[in-house]
Amino acid sequence: MKTLVWVEHDNSNMADATLAAVTAASKLGEVHLLVAGSGCRAVAEQAAAVAGVGKVHLADDAAYAHALAENVAPLVVNLMGHHDAFVCPATTTGKNVAPRVAALLDVMQISDILSVEGEKTFTRPIYAGNAIATVESTDAKLVVTVRGTAFDKAEATGGSAAIEDVASTGDAGKSSFVGAEIAKSERPELTSAKIIVSGGRALKDSETFESVIMPLADKLGAGVGASRAAVDAGYVPNDYQVGQTGKIVAPEVYIAIGISGAIQHLAGMKDSKTIIAINKDEDAPIFQVADIGLVADLYKVVPELTEKL
Amino acid sequence: MKALVPVKRVIDYNVKPRVKADGSGVDLSNVKMSMNPFDEIAVEEAIRLKEAGKVEEIIAVSVGPAKAQETLRTALAMGADSAILIETDAEVEPLAVAKILKAVAAEVEPGIVILGKQAIDDDSNQTGQMLAALMDLPQGTFASKVEIDGDSVNVTREVDGGLETVKLTLPAIVTTDLRLNEPRYASLPNIMKAKKKPLDMKSPADYGVDIAPRLKTTNVSEPPVRQAGVKVADVDELVAKLKAMGVA
Ligand SMILES: Cc1cc2nc3c(=O)[nH]c(=O)nc-3n(C[C@@H](O)[C@H](O)[C@H](O)COP(=O)(O)OP(=O)(O)OC[C@H]3O[C@@H](n4cnc5c(N)ncnc54)[C@H](O)[C@@H]3O)c2cc1C
Ligand SMILES: Cc1cc2nc3c(=O)[nH]c(=O)nc-3n(C[C@H](O)[C@H](O)[C@H](O)COP(=O)(O)OP(=O)(O)OC[C@H]3O[C@@H](n4cnc5c(N)ncnc54)[C@H](O)[C@@H]3O)c2cc1C
Numbered sequence: 001m002k003t004l005v006w007v008e009h010d011n012s013n014m015a016d017a018t019l020a021a022v023t024a025a026s027k028l029g030e031v032h033l034l035v036a037g038s039g040c041r042a043v044a045e046q047a048a049a050v051a052g053v054g055k056v057h058l059a060d061d062a063a064y065a066h067a068l069a070e071n072v073a074p075l076v077v078n079l080m081g082h083h084d085a086f087v088c089p090a091t092t093t094g095k096n097v098a099p100r101v102a103a104l105l106d107v108m109q110i111s112d113i114l115s116v117e118g119e120k121t122f123t124r125p126i127y128a129g130n131a132i133a134t135v136e137s138t139d140a141k142l143v144v145t146v147r148g149t150a151f152d153k154a155e156a157t158g159g160s161a162a163i164e165d166v167a168s169t170g171d172a173g174k175s176s177f178v179g180a181e182i183a184k185s186e187r188p189e190l191t192s193a194k195i196i197v198s199g200g201r202a203l204k205d206s207e208t209f210e211s212v213i214m215p216l217a218d219k220l221g222a223g224v225g226a227s228r229a230a231v232d233a234g235y236v237p238n239d240y241q242v243g244q245t246g247k248i249v250a251p252e253v254y255i256a257i258g259i260s261g262a263i264q265h266l267a268g269m270k271d272s273k274t275i276i277a278i279n280k281d282e283d284a285p286i287f288q289v290a291d292i293g294l295v296a297d298l299y300k301v302v303p304e305l306t307e308k309l
Numbered sequence: 310m311k312a313l314v315p316v317k318r319v320i321d322y323n324v325k326p327r328v329k330a331d332g333s334g335v336d337l338s339n340v341k342m343s344m345n346p347f348d349e350i351a352v353e354e355a356i357r358l359k360e361a362g363k364v365e366e367i368i369a370v371s372v373g374p375a376k377a378q379e380t381l382r383t384a385l386a387m388g389a390d391s392a393i394l395i396e397t398d399a400e401v402e403p404l405a406v407a408k409i410l411k412a413v414a415a416e417v418e419p420g421i422v423i424l425g426k427q428a429i430d431d432d433s434n435q436t437g438q439m440l441a442a443l444m445d446l447p448q449g450t451f452a453s454k455v456e457i458d459g460d461s462v463n464v465t466r467e468v469d470g471g472l473e474t475v476k477l478t479l480p481a482i483v484t485t486d487l488r489l490n491e492p493r494y495a496s497l498p499n500i501m502k503a504k505k506k507p508l509d510m511k512s513p514a515d516y517g518v519d520i521a522p523r524l525k526t527t528n529v530s531e532p533p534v535r536q537a538g539v540k541v542a543d544v545d546e547l548v549a550k551l552k553a554m555g556v557a
Contacts, residue, residue, distance in 0.1 A: 068475065069438065070447050092468040096450045099403070099438035108404045108523035111433045125532070126431050127326040131335050134528040174447035178463060178474040191469075195556065220556065228487065238453070238488060239471050244429070245487055247469070253556055263325060270535060274554065276547070282540075291538035294547055304544045309557045 001029030001119065004057075004076070004083040006098075008091050009035065009043040011065065016192050017089035019153035022050055024146045025087040026154070027116040030054050033161070034079060036072050038065035044163045051155035061168035066177040067093050073100040074169040080105060085142035090248075094145050102143035109143040110135055114150040128244040128267035148191055149250035149271055183237055190242070193223030195253045198242055198269070201229035202258025202279075202298060209235040212298065213257065216306045225249065225269075227259045243268035258298050261286025278302065310420025310479070312355040312364045314389065315410055316348040316371050318380040319430040332528045335430075344380045347425025349387075349492040350485040354455060355423050356388040357490065363457040366390050368417050372406050374398050378508060385503035386495030392508045397520065401513075403431075405520040407439035412516035414444060419480060421462065426451050426484040437484035447477035451486040 003025040008015040018033075025031045031052055035044045036059040044058040057079060063071045076097070080086055086101055088094035090112045102109035113122040120137040122144065190196065197217040203209040209230065217224045225247070226240040242249055244267035254272035259265060261277070261284055269275070270289055277290035280297050287293045294301060320326055321341040329336050344352075358364040369384035369392045371377040381392035395409055414422060427434035441448035449455070449464025453472065456463045457479070465474045467486045495503070513520045541547045551557040 066473070066475075069441075069450075073442060092451060092466075095434050096438065096448070099435035100442040100448065102435070103404060103407060103439035103442035106404070108402050109433070109435050110524065111435060121527070126529070127320070127335055128429065128432065129532055130326045131328045131529050132532050133526050134530075136525040136527055137523065138525065139523050172447075174478050176476045178476050180468075180471065180473040182470040182473075232488065237471060238467050238486075239469060244432070245427070253551075253554070264322070275535075275538075276551075287540070288537050289535045292547065292550055293538065293540045294544070295540060296543075301544050301547075305547060308544060308548045309551070 001084045002082065003028050003031055003085040003087050004079055005031060005033050006086070006088040006094055007033050007035045007043060007047050008089050008093055009037060009040060011037045011040045012042055014043050014046040015091070016153060017091050017148045019050065019156060020148040020151040021087050021089040021146045022053065022154040023151040024113065024116060025085070026052050028085055028119070032057060032083065034059070034076065036064040036067065036075055038062050046156070048161040048163050049157050049159050051158040053159045053161040056161050056163045057166045058163050059166040059168060061170070063168060063171040067097065068175045068177065069097045069100045070172040070174045071169070072097055073104055074172070075166070076101045077104045078169060079166065080141060085144065088145045090145040090147050098143055098145050105141055105143065107139040107141050107143050108137065109145070110137060111145050112147045113144050114147055128263055129270070130263065147248060149248055183239055187217060188221070188223040190223045190225055190240070190247050190249055193251050195220050195222035196225050196249055196251045197222045197255045197257065198225035198227070198259060199230055199235070199257050200227040200259030201233065203230060203235055206235045212302050216302055219306050219309050227265050256286050256290070257302060259286055260284050261289065310364060311366045311368060311417055312358060313414055313417050313419035313422045314348070314351050314355050314367060314369050314384065315422070315424050315436070316352065316369055316380055316384050317345045317425070317428045318342050318371065318373050318377040319345045319428055322346055322429055328529055328531045332530055334526070334529045342376070344383050345425050345428045347427060347485050350487070350489050351423040351425055352384045352387050352389060353490045353492040354485060358455070358457065359388070364421070368393065368419070370395070370410065370413055372397065372401050372409055381508055382503050383495065385506045385508070386500040387493060391506060393511060394508065395511045395513055395516070397513055399520055400522065401520050402522055402524060403433050403435035404439055404523065405518060406436050407443055408518045409513055409516055410440050411443045412518060421479065421481055421483060423483045423485065426486055437482050441482040444482070446480055446482055448482045449475055449477055450484045452483050453486050453488045455483055455489065
């Protein structure tokens with residue numbers, strides 16, 4: 001089987017999520033990568049260096065600069081003439097583009113796979129991860145998105161694939177990019193952080209979140225996450241949200257502070273290696289999944305913890 | 310212009326789903342069912358567009374069992390004008406739902422279709438994007454802001470790194486994210502009024518759509534359960550554990 005993997009990037013750097021998708025694709029067959037962007041040859045070079053990659057298709061055109069689904073889907077559909085499976089990281093870009101491609105190919109997509117069980121058989125979470133379904137496709141071609149935390153990352157070096165230019169399918173004329181507010185942070189990115197400190201509704205406001213959570217995160221070199229309640233209340237921006245409808249994370253250590261542990265939150269972090277919970281309510285559901293729990297007032301113990309580390 | 314709002318009847322988000330012992334699926338007997346939370350947000354957004362004079366008429370549509378009429382009545386009580394149920398007891402996959410919605414849209418001719426970004430049962434996150442592909446229309450997924458301006462719409466999207474705004478020509482497909490709005494509760498008088506609003510009953514065959522599934526679900530199982538661990542008495546003990554793990 002020949003697979004085509006979507007490379008996630010910002011036109012200069014390939015994102016790590018790509019490497020997990022490469023691992024998933026390599027379980028299906030030969031791995032080709034697609035770099036669609038504008039002025040993105042550097043990304044294609046990084047992609048060509050990934051271990052185990054057979055070929056890199058480079059589509060460099062202004063129409064692809066922001067990965068607008070209307071413009072990139074026809075490009076992918078063309079390439080799928082010579083590939084059997086389209087494999088996307090389950091990033092917001094992948095989730096936006098893959099179903100559009102699937103419908104154009106008249107294929108039912110398999111979302112957020114956790115494992116490859118056979119040529120056309122996969123497991124995937126349903127009901128916020130409260131159940132795991134094994135699904136088999138009967139379609140001629142496959143379209144899958146890959147949960148990044150479920151697969152090891154392929155080696156970023158060691159490969160030397162050829163880069164082949166692909167003709168642009170142009171601008172569909174239906175959509176245009178207006179602007180973006182992308183948060184710049186010195187902290188590790190949530191989906192690749194080894195340690196995450198997460199805060200919930202108990203943090204009161206953005207100043208309190210900043211003064212209680214951030215110093216601990218800085219001390220540990222950790223990424224910072226939040227519950228939906230904390231995001232909705234405006235303590236932190238939306239890209240901090242961990243959960244069923246936010247980011248799925250699986251760090252070595254996840255520290256949940258003032259988070260009750262609603263199933264929607266657990267859906268995003270319960271595969272973390274070690275979970276530590278600090279909550280003043282000893283019956284909070286978060287303690288049912290925590291490896292280490294501390295029942296205490298966070299305002300007392302978090303500053304103390306930061307100091308003693 | 311008209312707004313078409315597809316709504317799905319799903320397990321209530323407060324219910325913890327139980328997997329059936331025989332691995333055939335999730336046990337939905339005697340379980341509270343509600344409108345998919347993202348679809349409530351979609352209905353609310355359509356109503357706000359109507360209140361702002363951008364939309365004249367709101368049509369809610371659902372594909373599902375007879376009981377999904379309740380879900381549509383909820384949409385009508387919130388403020389939708391009419392509803393269509395495409396009745397089927399089969400499990401309809403997103404691709405087939407999108408094909409049915411395309412056929413509905415061909416009759417309704419909406420200027421905007423607002424869907425949820427994902428249904429909280431199957432978590433597929435596909436239907437809106439597929440509908441956009443089949444109708445050859447632009448898509449504004451994971452929306453946290455929708456601004457209609459003449460013959461185009463600006464959609465602010467929740468993306469991994471933050472927010473992104475795209476401009477789409479109308480008609481367009483929008484899928485809602487959590488922070489787009491806070492859905493209203495239907496008032497009692499509006500619930501009464503909703504009983505008199507038109508609700509059309511159709512079947513997938515009326516639209517000539519083949520809903521045969523493309524995916525076979527061969528097994529549904531419980532995820533590995535995590536065992537609760539230990540409680541520590543104080544910060545010193547926590548620090549000691551962290552040090553033992555090599556974290557600090
Ligand atoms: C245990 C289990 C077993 C299953 N087995 C099968 C099977 O054997 N065969 C099969 O075909 N399917 C099966 N399904 C899938 C089917 O039940 C799902 O409803 C279908 O895949 C839709 O996915 P989704 O709702 O997550 O779509 P999403 O793409 O996440 O939905 C996004 C949005 O699309 C709209 N939408 C989606 N569905 C509808 C609808 N019905 N009516 C109106 N609007 C809608 C809503 O606005 C919704 O917010 C199974 C699901 C489960 C949980
Ligand atoms: C469709 C849908 C999707 C959702 N998706 C997500 C998602 O992706 N991610 C997500 O997180 N949520 C999601 N939610 C929301 C989820 O249901 C919960 O509402 C949310 O996770 C609660 O956040 P919280 O734990 O911060 O707040 P609360 O549940 O209010 O918990 C606050 C906790 O802080 C503790 N506390 C208070 N004061 C102190 C103190 N001084 N010291 C120590 N502890 C203290 C309390 O004991 C309590 O346990 C979703 C909901 C819906 C309906």
